[in-house]
Amino acid sequence: MGDQGSSWLPDAMSSVARDVDALFNFVLIVSTILFAAVIVSTIYFVIRYRRRSDQYVPERIKESKWLEAAWIILPTILTMIIFTWGFRVFITLSTPPPDSYQITVRAKQWFWEFEYSEGATSTSDLYVPVGKPIKLLMSSGDVIHSFFVPEFRIKHDVIPNRYTSVWFEATEVGEYRIYCTEYCGQQHSMMLGMVRVVTQEEFDDWLDEQSQDLPPVELGERLFTQYNCQVCHATDGSRLIGPPLNGLFGITREFDDGMTAVADDNYLRESIVNPGAKVVAGYPNAMVATYGSLSTKQIDALVAYLKSLE
Numbered sequence: 555m556g557d558q559g560s561s562w563l564p565d566a567m568s569s570v571a572r573d574v575d576a577l578f579n580f581v582l583i584v585s586t587i588l589f590a591a592v593i594v595s596t597i598y599f600v601i602r603y604r605r606r607s608d609q610y611v612p613e614r615i616k617e618s619k620w621l622e623a624a625w626i627i628l629p630t631i632l633t634m635i636i637f638t639w640g641f642r643v644f645i646t647l648s649t650p651p652p653d654s655y656q657i658t659v660r661a662k663q664w665f666w667e668f669e670y671s672e673g674a675t676s677t678s679d680l681y682v683p684v685g686k687p688i689k690l691l692m693s694s695g696d697v698i699h700s701f702f703v704p705e706f707r708i709k710h711d712v713i714p715n716r717y718t719s720v721w722f723e724a725t726e727v728g729e730y731r732i733y734c735t736e737y738c739g740q741q742h743s744m745m746l747g748m749v750r751v752v753t754q755e756e757f758d759d760w761l762d763e764q765s766q767d768l769p770p771v772e773l774g775e776r777l778f779t780q781y782n783c784q785v786c787h788a789t790d791g792s793r794l795i796g797p798p799l800n801g802l803f804g805i806t807r808e809f810d811d812g813m814t815a816v817a818d819d820n821y822l823r824e825s826i827v828n829p830g831a832k833v834v835a836g837y838p839n840a841m842v843a844t845y846g847s848l849s850t851k852q853i854d855a856l857v858a859y860l861k862s863l864e
């Protein structure tokens with residue numbers, strides 16, 4: 555959630571957010587009034603018409619045509635208002651404008667990958683230009699995830715073997731959190747991302763920059779945080795879920811089956827793409843195997859970065 559927002563709802567930062575909020579508030583107010591009316595009249599009737607003695611026989615009440623007509627017609631009108639209003643907002647939410655800019659989203663345990671139409675990619679950070687409709691074409695590489703940006707009032711399941719899509723238009727430059735809202739395993743709560751809404755100019759610059767090559771160590775450092783390696787690995791010698799990765803290159807590692815190996819380039823590479831092959835003694839075989847799908851360039855960069863850590 556943003557720093558502002560209210561305790562009621564987060565800031566409304568997309569073109570549809572206000573419509574969603576208005577409908578939500580309307581339904582909530584109507585339900586609250588009806589709930590209160592039902593409860594208050596129930597309590598009143600229970601007391602007013604309670605059985606006062608064993609002999610008491612209540613008077614027969616004649617039905618009122620007007621009353622019956624009213625409680626059929628009024629709720630019908632009310633539900634039709636909610637239906638048409640809700641349907642219109644639903645249609646808006648599910649129809650991306652034809653001039654939308656498309657970004658492919660891939661969810662994996664436990665990070666988000668984004669691919670832009672120019673071939674640029676990013677992980678965890680979704681870059682978008684302000685004031686332009688963005689269509690996300692989403693799928694999952696493993697289990698069911700769910701893409702949620704509270705400030706934009708959009709949330710949609712991300713499923714293996716099928717595309718789902720959602721769209722939004724950010725109304726202001728800023729940073730908005732992406733959450734995964736479908737429990738997807740151990741590190742589910744760390745599956746965070748950030749929508750970075752920038753001006754069209756900054757966005758174009760960013761796309762250009764992506765096509766330029768970073769030096770491997772720098773690229774590796776960037777990937778290390780983007781792919782959430784730091785959730786399980788410290789680089790200052792401390793123990794997290796996994797072993798610290800500084801000073802690893804060239805030392806002899808011992809594994810849980812009693813074997814040993816020198817931590818050379820091949821060992822580092824194998825540890826990333828096939829973590830179960832050699833499990834470091836004293837640690838659980840808990841590293842996710844999804845990194846096998848990284849590109850050769852990305853893996854080379856990660857290895858270069860790990861070698862640079864002292």
Ligand SMILES: [Cu+2]
Pocket residue numbers: 661664698699700734735736737738742745
């Ligand atoms: Cu997830």
